[in-house]
Amino acid sequence: MVKPKLHQIDFLKSALTDDSPISPSDSIDAWLSDRRSSVKAFVEKIPLRSLRRWQSDPKTGNLAHETGGFFSIVGIHVSTNYGAINEWSQPIINQPEVGYLGFIAKEFGGILHLLVQAKIEPGNVNIVQLSPTLQATKSNYNQIHGGNKPRYIEYFNGTIPTKILVDQLQSEQGARFLKKRNRNIVVQVSSHEEVPITDDFRWLTIGQLKKLLTKDGVVNMDSRTVLACIGYGDYNDESIRLIHRLAPRSTNGKLVIESALNNERGEVDLSFILSWISGLKSKYELEITKIPLYDVRDWIVGDDTIQRKDCKYFNVIGVSTQIANREVISWDQPMIEPAQEGLVAFLVKPVNLVLHFLVQAKLEPGNLDILELAPTVQCLTGNYRTGHSEYSVPFVNEVLNSKKQLIMFDSKQSEEGGRFFREMNRSMIVLVDDNFEIGPYDNFCWMTLNQMYHLVEFNNYLNISARSLIACIPFN
Amino acid sequence: MVKPKLHQIDFLKSALTDDSPISPSDSIDAWLSDRRSSVKAFVEKIPLRSLRRWQSDPKTGNLAHETGGFFSIVGIHVSTNYGAINEWSQPIINQPEVGYLGFIAKEFGGILHLLVQAKIEPGNVNIVQLSPTLQATKSNYNQIHGGNKPRYIEYFNGTIPTKILVDQLQSEQGARFLKKRNRNIVVQVSSHEEVPITDDFRWLTIGQLKKLLTKDGVVNMDSRTVLACIGYGDYNDESIRLIHRLAPRSTNGKLVIESALNNERGEVDLSFILSWISGLKSKYELEITKIPLYDVRDWIVGDDTIQRKDCKYFNVIGVSTQIANREVISWDQPMIEPAQEGLVAFLVKPVNLVLHFLVQAKLEPGNLDILELAPTVQCLTGNYRTGHSEYSVPFVNEVLNSKKQLIMFDSKQSEEGGRFFREMNRSMIVLVDDNFEIGPYDNFCWMTLNQMYHLVEFNNYLNISARSLIACIPFN
Numbered sequence: 001m002v003k004p005k006l007h008q009i010d011f012l013k014s015a016l017t018d019d020s021p022i023s024p025s026d027s028i029d030a031w032l033s034d035r036r037s038s039v040k041a042f043v044e045k046i047p048l049r050s051l052r053r054w055q056s057d058p059k060t061g062n063l064a065h066e067t068g069g070f071f072s073i074v075g076i077h078v079s080t081n082y083g084a085i086n087e088w089s090q091p092i093i094n095q096p097e098v099g100y101l102g103f104i105a106k107e108f109g110g111i112l113h114l115l116v117q118a119k120i121e122p123g124n125v126n127i128v129q130l131s132p133t134l135q136a137t138k139s140n141y142n143q144i145h146g147g148n149k150p151r152y153i154e155y156f157n158g159t160i161p162t163k164i165l166v167d168q169l170q171s172e173q174g175a176r177f178l179k180k181r182n183r184n185i186v187v188q189v190s191s192h193e194e195v196p197i198t199d200d201f202r203w204l205t206i207g208q209l210k211k212l213l214t215k216d217g218v219v220n221m222d223s224r225t226v227l228a229c230i231g232y233g234d235y236n237d238e239s240i241r242l243i244h245r246l247a248p249r250s251t252n253g254k255l256v257i258e259s260a261l262n263n264e265r266g267e268v269d270l271s272f273i274l275s276w277i278s279g280l281k282s283k284y285e286l287e288i289t290k291i292p293l294y295d296v297r298d299w300i301v302g303d304d305t306i307q308r309k310d311c312k313y314f315n316v317i318g319v320s321t322q323i324a325n326r327e328v329i330s331w332d333q334p335m336i337e338p339a340q341e342g343l344v345a346f347l348v349k350p351v352n353l354v355l356h357f358l359v360q361a362k363l364e365p366g367n368l369d370i371l372e373l374a375p376t377v378q379c380l381t382g383n384y385r386t387g388h389s390e391y392s393v394p395f396v397n398e399v400l401n402s403k404k405q406l407i408m409f410d411s412k413q414s415e416e417g418g419r420f421f422r423e424m425n426r427s428m429i430v431l432v433d434d435n436f437e438i439g440p441y442d443n444f445c446w447m448t449l450n451q452m453y454h455l456v457e458f459n460n461y462l463n464i465s466a467r468s469l470i471a472c473i474p475f476n
Numbered sequence: 477m478v479k480p481k482l483h484q485i486d487f488l489k490s491a492l493t494d495d496s497p498i499s500p501s502d503s504i505d506a507w508l509s510d511r512r513s514s515v516k517a518f519v520e521k522i523p524l525r526s527l528r529r530w531q532s533d534p535k536t537g538n539l540a541h542e543t544g545g546f547f548s549i550v551g552i553h554v555s556t557n558y559g560a561i562n563e564w565s566q567p568i569i570n571q572p573e574v575g576y577l578g579f580i581a582k583e584f585g586g587i588l589h590l591l592v593q594a595k596i597e598p599g600n601v602n603i604v605q606l607s608p609t610l611q612a613t614k615s616n617y618n619q620i621h622g623g624n625k626p627r628y629i630e631y632f633n634g635t636i637p638t639k640i641l642v643d644q645l646q647s648e649q650g651a652r653f654l655k656k657r658n659r660n661i662v663v664q665v666s667s668h669e670e671v672p673i674t675d676d677f678r679w680l681t682i683g684q685l686k687k688l689l690t691k692d693g694v695v696n697m698d699s700r701t702v703l704a705c706i707g708y709g710d711y712n713d714e715s716i717r718l719i720h721r722l723a724p725r726s727t728n729g730k731l732v733i734e735s736a737l738n739n740e741r742g743e744v745d746l747s748f749i750l751s752w753i754s755g756l757k758s759k760y761e762l763e764i765t766k767i768p769l770y771d772v773r774d775w776i777v778g779d780d781t782i783q784r785k786d787c788k789y790f791n792v793i794g795v796s797t798q799i800a801n802r803e804v805i806s807w808d809q810p811m812i813e814p815a816q817e818g819l820v821a822f823l824v825k826p827v828n829l830v831l832h833f834l835v836q837a838k839l840e841p842g843n844l845d846i847l848e849l850a851p852t853v854q855c856l857t858g859n860y861r862t863g864h865s866e867y868s869v870p871f872v873n874e875v876l877n878s879k880k881q882l883i884m885f886d887s888k889q890s891e892e893g894g895r896f897f898r899e900m901n902r903s904m905i906v907l908v909d910d911n912f913e914i915g916p917y918d919n920f921c922w923m924t925l926n927q928m929y930h931l932v933e934f935n936n937y938l939n940i941s942a943r944s945l946i947a948c949i950p951f952n
Binding site: 285459 | 572574640641643644645659661747748750751754755757758761763844845933934935936
């Protein structure tokens, strides 16, 4: 007698629909090309000391905007009993504000569509990627920089009444951000409500977005994290009928749908998973202290960049941007440039015909609560080569040496283009035998997609890499 | 098709059973008196500077055990945009370790019983109160103080195989502890397994514990928080049959059971509640910095005690204890002594015959995640008298001026006797009209018991006062 969430069946219908009369799938490439050519974007690396309106504190070296808004680059000292390295210090982005990442949803012909924006971000590889309807920091919507009010904010702040379908605080990259979270939100307007849109906005179904996610660098990180917060409910009469009607054509699609709706035939139930997490959070400790950037060991805080002596992990660089259709035409900011391309991957296996995902409980220094659930493999590619790294990454060989026909998903996805400079992660889902064993690791556990959707309803369970990857999984 | 949690119906059966052939209810008073008289406990206030094995850091004033174990008293600086006072500093208990609070459960005659201990704690008003089977800090079970290994630890650490029924990390007092959590756990052994017990242990049903909770200071805080983590499931065929058979006799009991099992006829569904919490966590900020105890404003760090200049809130005092049946016979420690008795209370109203609780989202400085859900009223009695306080407490008059026949629950319950010195809170549940309005406050929301049980499955949603109070609610 649990109250059924009526909108979950609407989400499922939208995810199983990969074309739309109001935004035909075969017109999207042309629209994106048009958007890319209609704006002039000029993005240039510049020395940190040359950044307009950004100041380096002479005592600490910390880098901040002159208004105190946006974000700052500070140092942290980390100590933990997790993993091979138990103490280090590093620069990190400090942005205590909670931003909005929100989609407006509306039914067209009985199918839920999400309003996406072809948005320019300085860090994007393709300059323009598909973002949520609204993507705004508190500094944005409080207009600290004196720009325009973000479009559509009134659908999210209560000014225009809507039905809230999803509303969760979710974490950002725990290795780069200090306890940063965004409000991932989907609001529905009635199908009679006229939402004014311009050329850079389009209504797409979830199925269309999932199809675009099979391509490299088309759908941005912010879209992916909100998509991942959309659950499709547990199996019920209605979803069985729906799947029967809009049945996925491929074997993979069938395995995925079973996993998305099924928490029943799993190896472990949700209370086992929660107990496993409680045990790990009791075992592992994480102590973070903010320190001056100048006191961060093994890093060089220079006039041009901030980087590690051995050039590992990432650099903090300065970027100057001029863009035509953004709130502010021209601005400078620090950005994070990765040292290498990254790899995020789930190993998956069918258990009683339900796909199970090998989930890693991973400690990252910026985590609010010690550990979050991550993909099986989440690393920078330079860090796992034997002999070239201070640690080895479990299961990386199983991912990279997999037979081609066992790769269910393989594309390159961008990190958030407002903070990360041209950072791409190879995103993979790889099938393994159903007798594949975890081995000696206590921080890995098999679970269904449905179980992950249940966890993601609550804050700070799935990390952004896991969310990004489950958003990519096509249902067809 | 959600996998039913089989143990939830066992919990419900146990909660509806308030006597037991193996521990008759009318024998419990005599047993407790016997336990109280069989041990010699000598508890004495002494100056902080006289505490054996505790040291005050000459530079910071912070108070710590010479081993670095147990806990320490440190200072914090708090800044927030929540409430009337936006900046203050205070002493706080720093105990980053996660302890165990655990019950062993076993069926006798088909009814689940929990193994309780008549446990002596220095801070207890009645010296002996009923505690969980295991109550151990990491220092305890790692034997930092060289005492005996805690009894029954092997049922909780995997040495003896058990079925885990409950396993959650839950917060302690957010005004007194800095981000402290304990692992609240219930493990079941088979009804054939012989668990050796001594005179200070007894098997009781949940219904028996709930009956004892109507008395002052019998069941300790640690028992209450674990009891609160026990959910009773949603209405299903089996629970309907069970309630029909073991039907609560009173009107109040019926209202409570409906609220415990029902998430359907509520005013708001769980996704609304989660959205309400996301909104508040986005709005309110909490910045905590550890500072030396000597730098805490308005507090006097003395040789005898640490206390506020105006004597408000609490004092840190020294206590010397000699006890016969504990791991360590004699020890000294700092404790928290409250400035006044406290009040915790829920206002409740029936909505479509289902009891709804008026829940407060409350910011406390030690919270891991800004806000946790608290009772309608949670305060020290001295702090709400008009003209005597810097702030007013909403709904306190409705609680204290209620008609007698509308008071559903009223008893005095102890705070944790290992850290808090003779601290009692008056714990009340008070009925209001079903047209009672929240008024201008955005941080209050009506919800059913069932909805609270769903939230408490996940960490850091309900604070310890709310958990303590929902544990007290009798089902009969």
